[in-house]
Amino acid sequence: MHNLTSQLSLAEMLNDSSIDRVMAIDLDHRIISWNRTSEKTTGILSSDVLGRKLLDAFPVLAEDKAYIGAVDAAFKRLKSFLPADRNMPHRQMSEMHFIPLIAEGDELVGVMMIAHDVSHRIKAEQQLQLLNQQLEKKYRELERASNELSTFTVITSTNIKEPMRHIYTGLEFLVKSEGRQLSDTGKASLRRMQSSLNRMNLLINDILSFSQISNPETTRVAINLKDVVQSVTEKLRNRINELNAELQTSGDWPAINGHRDQVEQLLYHLIDNAIKFQPEGNRPVVTISASNTSAKGEGLPGEYVRLSVSDNGIGFTPTDAIRIFSLFEKLHGHDYRGSGMGLAISRKIMELHDGFILTESTPGVGSVFQCYFPVND
Known part of the structure; x- marks a missing residue:
């Protein structure tokens, strides 16, 4: 008798020391255990729920078909798990474990429900999701700016190169048509101008090439x-x-x-x-x-x-x-x-x-x- 009493006291102590909310029901669905973490988290004392039927004490659970299904499965000796669900007030920030209670002689005596707080993980996931959304927004803005810059570069280079060609052609015409009237110094100056135009054309082509290098689809x-x-x-x-x-x-x-x-x-x-x-x-x-x-x-x-x-x-x-x-x-x-x-x-x-x-x-x-x-x- 002393050993049994000690074992029960130890089990009760472990139950009350758990950081998880622990509740147990018997074969009649009456609540037979409600630990201290459950009291602290919900503000409901064990004296207010012990002996009451599960759905009488917590009628909101009847709306959670997955919860009721997990309880029924546990009564069939099957362990179950439910993730946190933001649509269910009682497990918005908790994941649930449903465990059959088996006594000596392989007798099923009830079901234990363990609610593990995952609010820190959910908040981290929500924060990560928000950051991802912000990152996606910034990426779209950057992509749009890059496309606009690429378009601007193409249009600008085209608009610059066209008058450059006219200038180069005009200089070439002067050299050939008026060459006899130009001094050697004058001809050299025109050729230097043409050389500068060629360098500018090469620069524009390379700028255009650089701006268009990207990861192809x-x-x-x-x-x-x-x-x-x-x-x-x-x-x-x-x-x-x-x-x-x-x-x-x-x-x-x-x-x-x-x-x-x-x-x-x-x-x-x-x-x-x-x-x-x-x-x-x-x-x-x-x-x-x-x-x-x-x-x-x-x-x-x-x-x-x-x-x-x-x-x-x-x-x-x-x-x-x-x-x-x-x-x-x-x-x-x-x-x-x-x-x-x-x-x-x-x-x-x-x-x-x-x-x-x-x-x-x-x-x-x-x-x-x-x-x-x-x-x-």
Whole structure:
């Protein structure tokens, strides 16, 4: 008898010490247990509910079909769980567990209901949902602004390029029709103006190209990098022949997943720079390679395809290695043609492919640009 009394006292103590609301009913659906947490949370004393039938004490439960179904299932010896439901006042912030009470001899004597407070989680979920809604709103605003900016860039560039063409054509007409009456100094001035117009046209084209680089809606496809190199080489054929440049390839040339047009644009800028930034009278030698590698040296996990373009050009200092990827950055002023946008475009393309671009260079010796494309299993 002493052991039984001790066990009952321990069970009652554990019940009252629980942070959950605990209620139990017998086979007649009369409430036989109502712990202290239930009293504190609801303000209803155990003396007010003990001995009363469940639906008499809490008639609102009759409207919760899931609750009644879970109680019935527990009387059939099945454990049940109900999540919090904002439409049910008694479990807006609580999840419910329904447990059959089995006595010695496998006798069913009642059902225990445990209400676990999840208000902190629900409030966190609500806050997260609100933040997601705000983020979605900001994203739509940003997307709209980006589209407007892209449209503005296209319209503006078109409106600027048209009068530029007229000016260039007008200058060309002056040189040819009035050439005999112009001094050599006058002709040189007109040619410089035409050269400036060409540089401005190149700059506008590169700005337009940069603004239109984005994640295409089409899925990435397998790209044969060697085919891309051949395509770019043909586009630069006249420039390569003009400078007597030598292009070499090496490596095992694994395929990458990406957007063909963007990868072609990337290689175009890198190869164009390699043959362009050369000492006067130097024959450009450009080596293009592709191979599988890791990026452990950069502290990054996973496997990559490294696409490398190296040259024997003028090079640059370590300090300039960061500057060259900025918009409109030209290390050598007007000594070399270009807008200063090529490497900024290249970096943006690599970022859109979830990769990165690194460079090493020695002034007077040459440079190497390494593009790392992640390998997706």
